[in-house]
Amino acid sequence: xxxxxxxxxxxxxxxxxxxxxxxxxxxxxxxxxxxxxxxxxxxxxxxxxxxxxxxxxxxxxxxxxxxxxxxxxxxxxxxxxxxxxxxxxxxxxxxxxxxxxxxxxxxxxxxxxxxxxxxxxxxxxxxxxxxxxxxxxxxxxxxxxxxxxxxxxxxxxxxxxxxxxxxxxxxxxxxxxxxxxxxxxxxxxxxxxxxxxxxxxxxxxxxxxxxxxxxxxxxxxxxxxxxxxxxxxxxxxxxxxxxxxxxxxxxxxxxxxxxxxxxxxxxxxxxxxxxxxxxxxxxxxxxxxxxxxxxxxxxxxxxxxxxxxxxxxxxxxxxxxxxxxxxxxxxxxxxxxxxxxxxxxxxxxxxxxxxxxxxxxxxxxxxxxxxxxxxxxxxxxxxxxxxxxxxxxxxxxxxxxxxxxxxxxxxxxxxxxxxxxxxxxxxxxxxxxxxxxxxxxxxxxxxxxxxxxxxxxxxxxxxxxxxxxxxxxxxxxxxxxxxxxxxxxxxxxxxxxxxxxxxxxxxxxxxxxxxxxxxxxxxxxxxxxxxxxxxxxxxxxxxxxxxxxxxxxxxxxxxxxxxxxxxxxxxxxxxxxxxxxxxxxxxxxxxxxxxxxxxxxxxxxxxxxxxxxxxx
Amino acid sequence: xxxxxxxxxxxxxxxxxxxxxxxxxxxxxxxxxxxxxxxxxxxxxxxxxxxxxxxxxxxxxxxxxxxxxxxxxxxxxxxxxxxxxxxxxxxxxxxxxxxxxxxxxxxxxxxxxxxxxxxxxxxxxxxxxxxxxxxxxxxxxxxxxxxxxxxxxxxxxxxxxxxxxxxxxxxxxxxxxxxxxxxxxxxxxxxxxxxxxxxxxxxxxxxxxxxxxxxxxxxxxxxxxxxxxxxxxxxxxxxxxxxxxxxxxxxxxxxxxxxxxxxxxxxxxxxxxxxxxxxxxxxxxxxxxxxxxxxxxxxxxxxxxxxxxxxxxxxxxxxxxxxxxxxxxxxxxxxxxxxxxxxxxxx
Ligand code: SF4
Numbered sequence: 001x002x003x004x005x006x007x008x009x010x011x012x013x014x015x016x017x018x019x020x021x022x023x024x025x026x027x028x029x030x031x032x033x034x035x036x037x038x039x040x041x042x043x044x045x046x047x048x049x050x051x052x053x054x055x056x057x058x059x060x061x062x063x064x065x066x067x068x069x070x071x072x073x074x075x076x077x078x079x080x081x082x083x084x085x086x087x088x089x090x091x092x093x094x095x096x097x098x099x100x101x102x103x104x105x106x107x108x109x110x111x112x113x114x115x116x117x118x119x120x121x122x123x124x125x126x127x128x129x130x131x132x133x134x135x136x137x138x139x140x141x142x143x144x145x146x147x148x149x150x151x152x153x154x155x156x157x158x159x160x161x162x163x164x165x166x167x168x169x170x171x172x173x174x175x176x177x178x179x180x181x182x183x184x185x186x187x188x189x190x191x192x193x194x195x196x197x198x199x200x201x202x203x204x205x206x207x208x209x210x211x212x213x214x215x216x217x218x219x220x221x222x223x224x225x226x227x228x229x230x231x232x233x234x235x236x237x238x239x240x241x242x243x244x245x246x247x248x249x250x251x252x253x254x255x256x257x258x259x260x261x262x263x264x265x266x267x268x269x270x271x272x273x274x275x276x277x278x279x280x281x282x283x284x285x286x287x288x289x290x291x292x293x294x295x296x297x298x299x300x301x302x303x304x305x306x307x308x309x310x311x312x313x314x315x316x317x318x319x320x321x322x323x324x325x326x327x328x329x330x331x332x333x334x335x336x337x338x339x340x341x342x343x344x345x346x347x348x349x350x351x352x353x354x355x356x357x358x359x360x361x362x363x364x365x366x367x368x369x370x371x372x373x374x375x376x377x378x379x380x381x382x383x384x385x386x387x388x389x390x391x392x393x394x395x396x397x398x399x400x401x402x403x404x405x406x407x408x409x410x411x412x413x414x415x416x417x418x419x420x421x422x423x424x425x426x427x428x429x430x431x432x433x434x435x436x437x438x439x440x441x442x443x444x445x446x447x448x449x450x451x452x453x454x455x456x457x458x459x460x461x462x463x464x465x466x467x468x469x470x471x472x473x474x475x476x477x478x479x480x481x482x483x484x485x486x487x488x489x490x491x492x493x494x495x496x497x498x499x500x501x502x503x504x505x506x507x508x509x510x511x512x513x514x515x516x517x518x519x520x521x522x523x524x525x526x527x528x529x530x531x532x533x534x535x536x537x538x539x540x541x542x543x544x545x546x547x548x549x550x551x552x553x554x555x556x557x558x559x560x561x562x563x564x565x566x567x568x569x570x571x572x573x574x575x576x577x578x579x580x581x582x583x584x585x586x587x588x589x590x591x592x593x594x595x596x597x598x599x600x601x602x603x604x605x606x607x608x609x610x611x612x613x614x615x616x
Numbered sequence: 617x618x619x620x621x622x623x624x625x626x627x628x629x630x631x632x633x634x635x636x637x638x639x640x641x642x643x644x645x646x647x648x649x650x651x652x653x654x655x656x657x658x659x660x661x662x663x664x665x666x667x668x669x670x671x672x673x674x675x676x677x678x679x680x681x682x683x684x685x686x687x688x689x690x691x692x693x694x695x696x697x698x699x700x701x702x703x704x705x706x707x708x709x710x711x712x713x714x715x716x717x718x719x720x721x722x723x724x725x726x727x728x729x730x731x732x733x734x735x736x737x738x739x740x741x742x743x744x745x746x747x748x749x750x751x752x753x754x755x756x757x758x759x760x761x762x763x764x765x766x767x768x769x770x771x772x773x774x775x776x777x778x779x780x781x782x783x784x785x786x787x788x789x790x791x792x793x794x795x796x797x798x799x800x801x802x803x804x805x806x807x808x809x810x811x812x813x814x815x816x817x818x819x820x821x822x823x824x825x826x827x828x829x830x831x832x833x834x835x836x837x838x839x840x841x842x843x844x845x846x847x848x849x850x851x852x853x854x855x856x857x858x859x860x861x862x863x864x865x866x867x868x869x870x871x872x873x874x875x876x877x878x879x880x881x882x883x884x885x886x887x888x889x890x891x892x893x894x895x896x897x898x899x900x901x902x903x904x905x906x907x908x909x910x911x912x913x914x915x916x917x918x919x920x921x922x923x924x925x926x927x928x929x930x931x932x933x934x935x936x937x938x939x940x941x942x943x944x945x946x947x948x949x950x951x952x953x954x955x956x957x958x959x960x961x962x963x
Pocket of ligand 1: 641642645
């Protein structure tokens, strides 16, 4: 193979989007293309775009499932704004995705699927392949269904089974376009369908035929190649944010010597974390699906009391339900990690769309003065490190930590350099020693202000804790006014002191200048890309990205003070910017907010930043 | 304050579990007697199960009863309203060696914590769940609870309660609970015997304690616990024994037309052989449900262990699975996991 006569053009990066009906296997197709991208040595990031309904009506726009991958020779931070190549398996997927295709982009369609019936289902009045509406794009019409049927004829499959592999025909075409070696995908079929050799054969054949078809009939005037990315030496894999989060907490459990307990309740888009943890009982990890969100966190608090690394995972509405119990964790000063995979709110909101709108809830959503540590992961791969750090802080400081991720990074994937668990920072929780004569339930470590973790079963440490206010040191129930003030201050100071144990805020770009772009959480990649591009264009702009929100890094004010203008960009109505206005009121912050259930685009950000730079 | 250490070995005594905190329940409240019974049985339970005093954990929700952990010298956790069962679940799953007790009330268990209560019953984690049923909200001063009688006037039911009350036993058995017992706060002997049986049972053992709130619902269980009436309204069940009760020990329960019926031995040709014999271990919930449902004055109220059907408790299933997975899973540590599946090397 790869013996084309055609011209091969070298690219820095490219974006491919696979779209089809939710039954067409587009996520699998995208996943296989990602794997082949990994073999090609490129850096990449992906994002799936599923319908909200599990079985949305077939052939309709609401039933379209998509998968986008951005891959390149350079560092890739996002799944890409718009696609260079769209694969559309039916009219509905073309209709739903055309807006995501670059002008002059390539559109590959299964022309067999553009029947009158399907066009009508998709809401097309005329056939877009014929009415000129796609002028300007390079449209490749391939009779994918017919050719797939032909390819597997000799295997005597029924029509339905034969049609199941048509996505592989499309994948074969795209492999050809990007000069990929299709045989590298064969072992996947052999493993996945090992119980059904016929299906293995069908998939192999169809993939190969798709590739050969593109080559033989010279489907494209040119093909593309992207050189391997200059990644550091080491072993790599692809991870989604939810997978990385799950592995981060498992790693923290192993490193701390405290078994993982995850009490949770299914909720989109966080369920994969619970699903993943329940698989890993061999690592002594207990993942329990409780009867509701409240039971999820309360069982977690119980587990924490008993000595587990205690975590609960949820999304916005679930965090609302956990609110009261979080107050209990604050009061009892137990290590508890709450992972909130944010989605569009309020209420049920936009379950399958991403947003950063739970920040206020994380910071303030409890009765009483109830501070917790709040962190936010910045990318799919960073979920591993953020989850690990959240566990480390919770255990070492005896404090609840809320880790915010979001639907985009949770479901999106990127290349992850595999660390060794032994190389991760140590985790040393302040476990009280048996028969320690100095132990008292609310005696504190003077530096961190944490109390000590006295695990039931340990001799000589019997004590009682609970939601009622406790007397300093002894932990007896206390309604004393001065004691309450003292304990409230302790709880706040303990959280504030975490600032002494986290990384300083870093600046990408010059450390002083005209404009500082401020972002937090899952928007890191797209904001960074915008800044990289603007700096390459010679613009005076730098980037500060926050992973730690409560407390803020200690050098935050100092970093801010070196810039004339500040803009805070976030996927909500302005929560972080208002928090900064409260915490660091000496700066005048501009803000840019997008609240459409959609991620930022590099270009829209650049436009905002350029406008601000041009403002006098 | 220094932490008191006593290194007295092995033999546990009641004093080991007595707290130095002032007990703040109203004088005459039924909860005092329950506390004394629990303190009395912990040494026996510890001895039988080979526990040290640090292995006991007492967990509660919110309400008068839920102050309990402060009045026991054990590891204790006073939780939030309705959630004691789930706190206990997290504790027991994490450390199955602990002997976990849940203290809750009728409002805590069946109103705000209703969902957790029924799921605790079906999940069957090994814990001992004492549910103080005084048919009222005491701590908030006299509102009706899910077990307050229909028609009863309380602060929030000035025209009388309009709803049907829950019968806790029916809920537990209906929710696939495997152990249900009922006792009265006026019978310490029965309490102690039953608490020990609950502790020996591996699984969620729910004990309903008919408790008196002297302030807001005095004598709500009067017919059942009254000196003159109790013998006629208490059926104390014992495994393998006929269901006989009454001042004269001449009344019994038979099954007739698929219903329980009160009969008098010696009348209508009834002999002791006709009386139902109690079998708490039968899996079929039919008779247990009927026994739990019996209400005064039509029936005596069934006390003692009504249902005790052994099954491997949840935490044991989990930990057995963990042991099994450790053997069969290719992932022996997190490094194995990180390197699983599709990976590639860049040199
Ligand atoms: S209010 Fe009732 S239940 Fe509460 S302590 Fe007083 S008597 Fe007992």
